[in-house]
Amino acid sequence: MKLLKVAALILAGLIAASVHGQSRPNLILISVDTLRQDHLSIYGYRRNTSPNIDRLLRSGTWFTNADSNVPLTSPSFASMMTSRYPHETGSTRNGIPMLEGMETLALVLQKNGYTSAAFLSNWPLKDHISNLARGFELYDDNFFEKRWVFFNDERDAKDVTALASAWLEKGPKPPFFLWAHYSDPHSPYLFHPGFVFHEPDKPDTDLQRQIDAYDSEIAYADNSIGILLDKIHELGLDQNSLIVFLADHGESLGEHAYVGHGRNLYQESMRVPFGLSGPGIPRGQKIGNQVELLDFAPTALGGLGIPAGKTMRGRDLLPQLKGEAAWPQHFLVYFETYPGAVLGEGAGKIVNLKKPIWLGMKLDELTVLYSVSGSRWEMHNLATDPKELKNLADPANSNFIRYSDHLLKWYKSWEQSIALGRTDALSAEDKQKLEALGYLNQ
Template sequence: MFRTKAGLPMLWVLMPFLLSLNFGACQLVLATVPPRPNVLFIVTDDMNNDLGCYGNPRVHSPNIDELAKRGMQFDRAYCQVTVCNPSRVSMLSGLRPDKTQVYTLTEETRSHLGDWVMLPEYFRKQGYFTAQIGKIYHTDDGFEDPRSWDVEIREFGKRPPEEEIIAGADPDGPGEHTNDWSVLKTPDEETPDGIVARKAVEIMEDAVNREEPFFLGVGFRRPHAPFAAPKEYFDMYPPDTIDLPPSVPDGYYENLPEAAINYPAPEKPLSEKEQRELIAAYYACNTFVDAQVGVLIDAVDRLGIADNTVIVFLSDHGYHLGDHGGFWHKMSLFEESDRVPLIIYAPGMKAAGQSTEQLVELIDLYPTLVALTGLSERENLDGINLTEVLNNPEEPTKPAAFTVVSRSENPAADHAKNMDYLGRSVRTDRWRYTEWDGGKRGIELYDHQNDPRELKNLADDPKLADTRSQLKNLLKSSHSLRKTP
């Protein structure tokens, strides 16, 4: 069973082996050296917080929910960039985007990082067996990082074969982003993500048999579009049972900077039927990913390594599903795009089964995993060590979380591939403050205490001038350009 004995230390248990010899009053005490903790690092693509444990009762996610009960759920975790490649580079380097200088899908992982030691590579250098199965870094040469891994099985099968598709649609959505969904007749174990989960289990079994500590990066493609999953998951979400997001106030877009809109709207708005189908398909993919996470957790249980394996579950960024009056996909600086699911389980943690409201960022994972496994502290990282929060969910972390996103001068261009300027956002306990192009293209200010959906831009409210000034200084102090390592 996936349980931890009461009273275990934070990292692992030192189990003394006592051998008593009758040499008068002498005793010889021999102590076994504890094995180094393993790391199971699970990354999903484009998954928002629409999960049961995060408060969406409509979404079936029993395995992720169970992991949250065993570990700690971070209710306010934020990515550093709201698109895949730069988010992953920041997270895996432990550095803010101002240091990685990777903001789009076209900038390669080490374009400005040189020989910087990435998270899995650091474990490899410390004697860990490291393996990538699926999407951990972004895909293709120049974006992957072979030096991080002993075994590298890259992402494959982005689109399902036509002969496996039972039903589907491809509505004309915003921008150039894909909006298609597909119901598959493929069984789980024959889908790309199903293969990734089962191959990861094989590699885990081999490492356990070799008694070799491992760092396994297991990356699932879904729920990234196209929303493709086996039929049984779609059956859980009949579109006519799906609720649409609440409407926005009249005049909402008139008080919103143009740069804040992530993708140009389609000439013909999505119908309510198309919206429900898209949301249902997305939910189906979340549940499909949950089942693959279950395959991994079951293997940890079966192999009896739960008391010596740190497990992390996260997404690279959030996702819009028609909120804010018609936002879809990512690439914004709103809560739905910036906030991510994050769960950490560590053997012996004192706050197992609890959640925390403390602000955390994905760059915090690097120093946290180094600390949880007892490795030498890694210098010059931008994140913080979260181990104390795992023992006490009230333990203070940081005053704010920061997220950036790129923008192109041409609204019809793909912002994810072309950058002419940046949007920068700071999220504190109460406020979100955002500047576009240093404020030249607009400012946003939202009060989460009274407006959790971020629908009323208070940037021009004279009564909040002091608040705006404080947040501006906070944003500037943390996101000023710094030299790369």
């Protein structure tokens, strides 16, 4: 009798586990590198750069106030996959891999029976310098195409789509996690025939040509994303998949006298597109509450019915976006950024390897930014000064005193214990590639 009861319990457990495993939705993450939010049509851009991204976001819920926590590729993905700050993952710069032993989204999914594959396209995400492959059965960072004559550092959007589609067509064992990462909008920007925006009334300047080319890259990537979305639909996978769309950071296109990302923490680099679609996600819902990329992993897991990893800091946004819980009235986001990639054997010569260049925070309409190396402060009011041109950092301003004090206290709480991954991961080839991407400096 007792044995029978035990056997029945085991059987019931097995059935429950099996049904449970198969009933979970798949997770599909579509990410685009260096994609600033305000250059997508759905976010109000005047050019029709993103018809396919728009239709994906409109089929679910999307956030207008979503910020990255660090405007650098490898640190941003390490941060969002672990839901931890860069000063905790150890990946503070491109070329410094995340620490061993971090709990990642892919590892949590693996424990829950998911089959995972990632198709990467950008050099900083190569596993040997990012340590992001753990938990994936397939982490395809083997770029073989040359996007430029002398330079094969990226995988073209159409190839990301082709590889991801081929993997889906093979019928991976469900539930699965697919990550398709597109890097076309990363500099250097190329014009793509058929995706060219020209406005004759615009001045023919170098900067305008860069903006036009950047938009061409977005539209080109968007077209390939559309083909992947069609494939997902054709295979019926949109019925049982949570699809998340996001960018790792934005891009400064001349704002604050800078073209690129990583050197400052203004909104053109920090604000990102972010949204999700799938079973149970309200359709056509635009949300203006503040969210951050630290929320990505817990939210994705929440959408699959899996609790967030124990070490994950971010929030599961599902209860709020489904209207089951109230949004907090105020939500504070922290930003960090660090200098360019380390120089391999020259790393020992860099004195401040553990020092950020800028820290920041965003609370309601205010951003507070601190140049750690220059001991300089800025405060901006996004409601009245969305371009962050007017510095309100004034010792006579009580808000500034309060917020700058808060940001400094936050920094002091981890300054001495900042995590740092291996600084000897870069090969001569890595250095050449990162230099071409504008990442190699002190």
